[in-house]
Amino acid sequence: MSEILQTPIDYLKGVGPNRANLLRKELGIHTYQDLINLFPNRYIDRTQYYKINQLNRNNADVQIIGKITGFKEVAQKRGKRLVGTFQDETGTMELVWFRGQKWIRESIKVNKPYVIFGKTNWFSGKFSMPHPDMELLEDHKENLRSAMQPVYPSTEKLSNKGITNRVVSKIMQQLFIETGHKFKETLPNDLLSELKLIPKKEALFNVHFPKSLEWLSRAQFRLKFEELFYIQLQLIIKNLTNKAKIKGLPFENVGFYFNTFYKEHLPFQLTGAQKRVLKEIRSDLGSYAQMNRLLQGDVGSGKTIVALMSMLIALDNGFQACLMAPTEILSVQHYNGLLKYCKTLNISIEKLTGSTKTSDRKRIHENLENGDLKILIGTHALLEDKVKFKNLGLAIIDEQHRFGVAQRSKLWKKGPLQSSQKEGEKHSENTNGSHIPPHVLVMTATPIPRTLAMSVYGDLDISIIDELPPGRQSIKTVHRYDKNRLNVFKFIRDEISKGRQIYIVYPLIQENEKMDYKDLMDGYESISRDFPLPDYQISIVHGKMKPADKDYEMQRFIKGETQIMVATTVIEVGVNVPNASVMIIESAERFGLSQLHQLRGRVGRGAEQSYCILMTGHKLSNDSKTRLETMVRTSDGFEIAEVDLRLRGPGDIMGTQQSGVLNLKIADIIKDNDILNLARHHAKHILKNDPTLTALENQVILDTYKALGRYKNIWNYIS
Ligand code: ADP
Numbered sequence: 001m002s003e004i005l006q007t008p009i010d011y012l013k014g015v016g017p018n019r020a021n022l023l024r025k026e027l028g029i030h031t032y033q034d035l036i037n038l039f040p041n042r043y044i045d046r047t048q049y050y051k052i053n054q055l056n057r058n059n060a061d062v063q064i065i066g067k068i069t070g071f072k073e074v075a076q077k078r079g080k081r082l083v084g085t086f087q088d089e090t091g092t093m094e095l096v097w098f099r100g101q102k103w104i105r106e107s108i109k110v111n112k113p114y115v116i117f118g119k120t121n122w123f124s125g126k127f128s129m130p131h132p133d134m135e136l137l138e139d140h141k142e143n144l145r146s147a148m149q150p151v152y153p154s155t156e157k158l159s160n161k162g163i164t165n166r167v168v169s170k171i172m173q174q175l176f177i178e179t180g181h182k183f184k185e186t187l188p189n190d191l192l193s194e195l196k197l198i199p200k201k202e203a204l205f206n207v208h209f210p211k212s213l214e215w216l217s218r219a220q221f222r223l224k225f226e227e228l229f230y231i232q233l234q235l236i237i238k239n240l241t242n243k244a245k246i247k248g249l250p251f252e253n254v255g256f257y258f259n260t261f262y263k264e265h266l267p268f269q270l271t272g273a274q275k276r277v278l279k280e281i282r283s284d285l286g287s288y289a290q291m292n293r294l295l296q297g298d299v300g301s302g303k304t305i306v307a308l309m310s311m312l313i314a315l316d317n318g319f320q321a322c323l324m325a326p327t328e329i330l331s332v333q334h335y336n337g338l339l340k341y342c343k344t345l346n347i348s349i350e351k352l353t354g355s356t357k358t359s360d361r362k363r364i365h366e367n368l369e370n371g372d373l374k375i376l377i378g379t380h381a382l383l384e385d386k387v388k389f390k391n392l393g394l395a396i397i398d399e400q401h402r403f404g405v406a407q408r409s410k411l412w413k414k415g416p417l418q419s420s421q422k423e424g425e426k427h428s429e430n431t432n433g434s435h436i437p438p439h440v441l442v443m444t445a446t447p448i449p450r451t452l453a454m455s456v457y458g459d460l461d462i463s464i465i466d467e468l469p470p471g472r473q474s475i476k477t478v479h480r481y482d483k484n485r486l487n488v489f490k491f492i493r494d495e496i497s498k499g500r501q502i503y504i505v506y507p508l509i510q511e512n513e514k515m516d517y518k519d520l521m522d523g524y525e526s527i528s529r530d531f532p533l534p535d536y537q538i539s540i541v542h543g544k545m546k547p548a549d550k551d552y553e554m555q556r557f558i559k560g561e562t563q564i565m566v567a568t569t570v571i572e573v574g575v576n577v578p579n580a581s582v583m584i585i586e587s588a589e590r591f592g593l594s595q596l597h598q599l600r601g602r603v604g605r606g607a608e609q610s611y612c613i614l615m616t617g618h619k620l621s622n623d624s625k626t627r628l629e630t631m632v633r634t635s636d637g638f639e640i641a642e643v644d645l646r647l648r649g650p651g652d653i654m655g656t657q658q659s660g661v662l663n664l665k666i667a668d669i670i671k672d673n674d675i676l677n678l679a680r681h682h683a684k685h686i687l688k689n690d691p692t693l694t695a696l697e698n699q700v701i702l703d704t705y706k707a708l709g710r711y712k713n714i715w716n717y718i719s
Pocket residue numbers: 268269270271274297298299300301302303304305445469470576605
């Protein structure tokens with residue numbers, strides 16, 4: 001049976017070479033198997049007919065019987081549109097084609113009864129339907145109607161060339177006829193009966209031709225489960241093989257540095273979550289397998305101290321450690337923050353960024369290679385080939401979303417050479433020795449819903465700091481319109497008089513950098529007027545400044561010499577000034593949710609009540625309103641991430657492009673969360689009892705898994 005599914009689509013009756021080419025190009029359908037996996041996007045009710053005088057202005061899908069009485073061509077800015085007058089006994093409306101006009105004129109018969117289907121528009125007193133799906137009434141009568149008629153994915157090209165939804169439905173029917181419905185089962189019997197899943201062949205039939213709503217939903221459940229099950233299976237297997245294959249540097253001791261710091265220098269009690277995460281990291285580091293861990297923790301949850309203590313474990317075992325951050329400002333801040341602890345512990349630490357002087361650079365390179373330098377903090381500069389460690393044991397990446405997979409793998413190569421090669425060949429530079437990768441800890445404050453993280457970062461283990469340090473006051477967040485600016489300024493003045501500091505942030509969106517820059521400068525000028533010298537000092541930081549100037553302005557603010565920091569989003573990530581208690585975000589409607597959340601996280605770091613004021617103009621899109629309302633309602637990063645995901649879809653979330661998540665054929669990574677969890681649970685359970693899938697009852701899993709592996713569309717995960 002499986003052979004027939006590999007038949008090229010050209011051979012299916014009713015397809016032919018032209019349609020086959022289009023199906024290949026437009027939808028990636030090469031074989032019968034591909035076609036059967038073309039699942040409907042939605043289902044529509046084709047048992048209902050409307051009269052033209054019953055139409056509502058709600059833009060819903062409707063089905064109408066009537067005839068075209070004539071065509072006209074209407075010139076428009078580019079090209080022309082074809083307009084057909086369509087009428088039934090209750091009124092007239094227009095059918096409109098912007099493309100494929102030749103085909104329409106040749107094939108549509110005037111004054112013959114048709115059934116049209118599509119979405120209606122209401123425009124200057126008239127209903128119209130662009131690109132309707134059309135069928136002669138006499139043909140229409142012959143076909144069975146269903147309240148759940150599938151609507152298949154389509155493209156502009158396909159509909160231009162007449163491969164309408166109806167045509168796809170027809171060839172799908174043909175497929176079931178030719179294959180005789182004989183589809184191989186792809187899940188083991190145990191699982192089917194335990195979860196009450198319907199057999200594969202029933203599921204496939206009912207997803208394309210639902211017998212009833214009940215059957216449709218059982219079919220969808222079964223197919224979604226299967227899809228997510230095999231993805232999870234693949235991710236878990238990959239994770240297990242990585243652990244078995246990739247030798248890690250064993251950090252067996254927790255010694256002087258860690259213990260001394262923990263007992264004598266820890267500036268506060270660790271939260272329960274920090275302790276738990278440290279335990280998870282310690283157990284990874286001691287396991288002889290390479291650690292690849294993602295540490296998620298909301299802004300201000302205290303990831304830095306976890307990073308430091310992990311580095312101390314590396315040092316306790318005689319290794320070096322590095323910490324890479326996405327911006328100069330953040331690297332400098334990490335460096336300054338860690339410097340005092342390193343001094344008390346007598347640990348050598350340096351920072352390396354784009355603006356490090358050549359002489360310093362040289363010294364750092366040397367000390368890294370001879371092992372005198374233990375901890376290196378920096379930006380991408382750490383990735384340069386010239387940066388060679390004597391024995392890098394742990395690499396930490398802060399704020400993952402600015403770094404890609406490629407950069408992670410560059411760090412891997414900075415680990416020490418395998419010991420056998422090291423002893424055998426003194427000058428290993430020009431040999432192709434393999435490196436033992438350092439342990440890798442990736443830290444991010446952009447929370448991703450856990451299930452999505454599991455799918456996207458299947459190759460990483462995940463730790464979560466889900467608890468903020470005690471005594472944090474929640475940040476009061478409000479939304480204000482530009483016209484209330486005077487009140488906002490008064491509020492700023494009051495806060496400054498209490499000794500607080502203020503951030504005012506302007507959007508910086510690449511496409512319109514010039515305008516953004518102008519907004520920033522205009523804003524700066526007007527703020528300088530309202531907060532004049534010598535009573536007020538204002539810092540300004542933006543992307544076009546030299547790093548040294550940025551640093552100077554930043555330092556003035558950190559030291560409290562300036563009360564107001566006017567900035568673009570360069571301060572988004574990681575800046576820590578506890579005395580700053582007010583965050584004003586200008587044109588807040590132009591920021592994404594995760595950015596807003598990051599920015600708000602810059603305040604609320606000290607003991608004082610903090611505020612976040614979202615300034616916007618009056619006109620707001622629905623999405624902007626939802627974003628602002630969400631910010632005002634909650635400060636839970638995970639909740640915010642869920643809303644963000646809903647608004648934007650998973651496509652924009654870091655890493656999803658490279659993962660299989662977007663290639664899902666039927667499941668929805670957001671809506672089908674529960675099924676995902678169920679699938680993951682069962683995949684784990686099965687692999688636990690039978691890691692090689694050799695048991696007889698798992699034969700079907702192994703076969704399906706192997707077949708999917710050859711099926712290129714599904715398995716292009718992060719390598
Ligand atoms: P983030 O997770 O955003 O990187 P940081 O590591 O910068 O957060 O920590 C934010 C602030 O909280 C810092 O000032 C840090 O010293 C403080 N902090 C971290 N952990 C604790 C704790 N357990 N108790 C009290 N304060 C803490």
